[in-house]
Amino acid sequence: MFEILFLRLGQYARCVRKGVRFKPCQTVLFKSVLSDNRGYSRSACFHARLCLPRLHDCYVRNYHSNFGVYGFCPRKGNTHKVSSDALESKIKQSNFYRFVTAYRQHGHKKANINPIAITDESIVPEIELGYYGLKENDRFTFSGILYAPIAEGTVADAISFLQKTYSNTMSAEFSYLEDAEEVEWFAQQMEQSAVEELDRDTRRNLAKEMLKSQAFDNYLATKFVTVKRYGGEGAESMMGFFTEFFNTSANAGVEQVIMCMPHRGRLNLLTGMLLFPPAQLFRKLKGISEFPEYVKATGDVPSHFTSSVDLTINGKTLHVTMVPGPSHLEAANPVSMGKTRARQQTLKQGGYCQIHSAEWNNKVLNLQVHGDAAFSGQGVNQETLELSMVPHFEVGGSVHLAVNNQLGFTTPPDRGRSSRYCTDLAKIISAPVLHVNGDFPEMVVKATRIACEYQRKFHKDIFVDLNCYRRWGHNELDDPTFTNPAIYNIIQARRYVCRCPSEGRCND
Numbered sequence: 439m440f441e442i443l444f445l446r447l448g449q450y451a452r453c454v455r456k457g458v459r460f461k462p463c464q465t466v467l468f469k470s471v472l473s474d475n476r477g478y479s480r481s482a483c484f485h486a487r488l489c490l491p492r493l494h495d496c497y498v499r500n501y502h503s504n505f506g507v508y509g510f511c512p513r514k515g516n517t518h519k520v521s522s523d524a525l526e527s528k529i530k531q532s533n534f535y536r537f538v539t540a541y542r543q544h545g546h547k548k549a550n551i552n553p554i555a556i557t558d559e560s561i562v563p564e565i566e567l568g569y570y571g572l573k574e575n576d577r578f579t580f581s582g583i584l585y586a587p588i589a590e591g592t593v594a595d596a597i598s599f600l601q602k603t604y605s606n607t608m609s610a611e612f613s614y615l616e617d618a619e620e621v622e623w624f625a626q627q628m629e630q631s632a633v634e635e636l637d638r639d640t641r642r643n644l645a646k647e648m649l650k651s652q653a654f655d656n657y658l659a660t661k662f663v664t665v666k667r668y669g670g671e672g673a674e675s676m677m678g679f680f681t682e683f684f685n686t687s688a689n690a691g692v693e694q695v696i697m698c699m700p701h702r703g704r705l706n707l708l709t710g711m712l713l714f715p716p717a718q719l720f721r722k723l724k725g726i727s728e729f730p731e732y733v734k735a736t737g738d739v740p741s742h743f744t745s746s747v748d749l750t751i752n753g754k755t756l757h758v759t760m761v762p763g764p765s766h767l768e769a770a771n772p773v774s775m776g777k778t779r780a781r782q783q784t785l786k787q788g789g790y791c792q793i794h795s796a797e798w799n800n801k802v803l804n805l806q807v808h809g810d811a812a813f814s815g816q817g818v819n820q821e822t823l824e825l826s827m828v829p830h831f832e833v834g835g836s837v838h839l840a841v842n843n844q845l846g847f848t849t850p851p852d853r854g855r856s857s858r859y860c861t862d863l864a865k866i867i868s869a870p871v872l873h874v875n876g877d878f879p880e881m882v883v884k885a886t887r888i889a890c891e892y893q894r895k896f897h898k899d900i901f902v903d904l905n906c907y908r909r910w911g912h913n914e915l916d917d918p919t920f921t922n923p924a925i926y927n928i929i930q931a932r933r934y935v936c937r938c939p940s941e942g943r944c945n946d
């Protein structure tokens with residue numbers, strides 16, 4: 439009975455999509471070829487008297503209809519309204535408001551986001567007080583303009599708060615967002631996050647995951663000296679991103695994450711969090727096939743390994759699928775988006791929901807991890823980003839992490855791109871970018887939280903630019919001191935990020 443009902447509905451849906459028109463309560467002859475799992479076909483021919491209008495309303499969305507396009511959730515227009523109090527405060531204190539706005543826009547230029555900075559850009563003319571006719575001891579009401587913990591104070595107080603928010607070890611670019619509501623929301627998140635402390639459990643977990651990643655790299659470096667492992671040393675805080683990303687997603691009701699990732703730190707993530715069996719990896723690193731002995735085959739290189747697992751987080755199940763990695767950098771990004779969309783379609787989510795007014799509901803989330811050089815250098819990223827909000831391609835916003843170790847094999851940023859940041863391509867779709875110093879893993883966690891919340895709220899792409907460094911050569915077998923002596927003078931004089939408890943980093 440269910441099979442017949444299913445067939446009727448499926449047939450009807452296909453006919454509707456092909457443009458076949460039915461009259462209400464018309465007797466329809468369905469002739470179908472059914473395939474069963476024993477591999478042969480049998481014909482079925484039966485009549486069905488269907489109450490078509492009711493069926494149509496309840497179960498089927500036309501591809502094009504008055505309700506919109508099947509598989510597409512139109513975005514709401516800009517309905518942002520500034521409260522009258524806030525507006526009054528802004529108008530009365532317009533010079534101060536201009537200054538705060540400029541800080542939100544340009545503060546990132548003097549942020550301390552580069553752990554291996556060679557040059558220092560501390561003067562940013564756009565946020566010099568003289569431009570706004572302000573003096574340090576002028577007093578203003580902050581309410582309606584700033585999301586500071588104090589309601590009023592001097593310009594010096596405001597500068598110290600803005601500095602802590604936008605010119606610290608984390609910063610953001612968001613002033614170009616096209617919707618005023620998003621700009622205001624972003625400023626609020628940044629300013630509230632600046633005064634928040636992470637709880638003890640989060641900090642302990644963060645330290646644990648980073649140390650695990652480092653111990654894994656040390657082990658591989660000792661046991662498999664001649665193997666290319668593309669280690670995560672210098673970028674350990676990417677584990678902070680992943681921990682927070684998976685936790686916050688599971689807590690928010692995400693059920694599936696479809697992700698793509700290049701070589702850097704991939705083995706660390708696979709074995710550390712995505713339950714990839716270390717024994718299988720070690721077999722491969724020893725030169726033995728990753729398949730069981732009775733299978734006469736060998737697979738791809740270790741850095742293309744993949745995983746598809748159920749994680750249990752706070753009693754919730756989060757399925758994480760990492761798509762297989764090709765050598766061709768960034769090529770997996772559109773594949774991961776396509777897979778995300780296909781999963782959303784299977785689960786009838788967002789634009790595929792049978793309820794016409796449904797919005798993206800974030801059950802399936804796309805995560806894209808990039809290398810700094812590959813992201814700015816590969817044209818496929820421009821193509822993928824431009825598809826990110828196109829009907830029938832969009833996935834309700836992807837979260838992007840750029841593991842920015844400031845080298846692409848041997849190429850430093852100033853020889854590999856013209857843009858200021860490796861993530862500047864994000865601006866073609868006006869996507870916000872959070873820049874964070876990888877030496878401050880707690881800031882990485884905060885940036886990840888804001889990124890996930892933005893994606894969830896606005897269903898648009900967002901980027902985290904994790905500024906870090908590469909402790910060894912590109913694949914540990916090359917000598918970077920020969921190709922990049924200036925950078926490696928700085929790197930070799932440093933200690934590992936997880937070993938700096940006295941400096942307040944992971945200090946539990």
Ligand SMILES: Cc1ncc(C[n+]2csc(CCOP(=O)(O)OP(=O)(O)O)c2C)c(N)n1
Binds near residue numbers: 766812843912
């Ligand atoms: C399309 C493509 N071009 C070139 C390469 C060769 N290649 C492999 S890794 C790499 C450097 C990538 O740098 P980045 O994206 O910054 O990642 P990192 O290794 O620094 O993490 C290059 C050029 C490749 N694999 N794919």
Ligand SMILES: [Mg+2]
Binds near residue numbers: 809810842
């Ligand atoms: Mg790089």
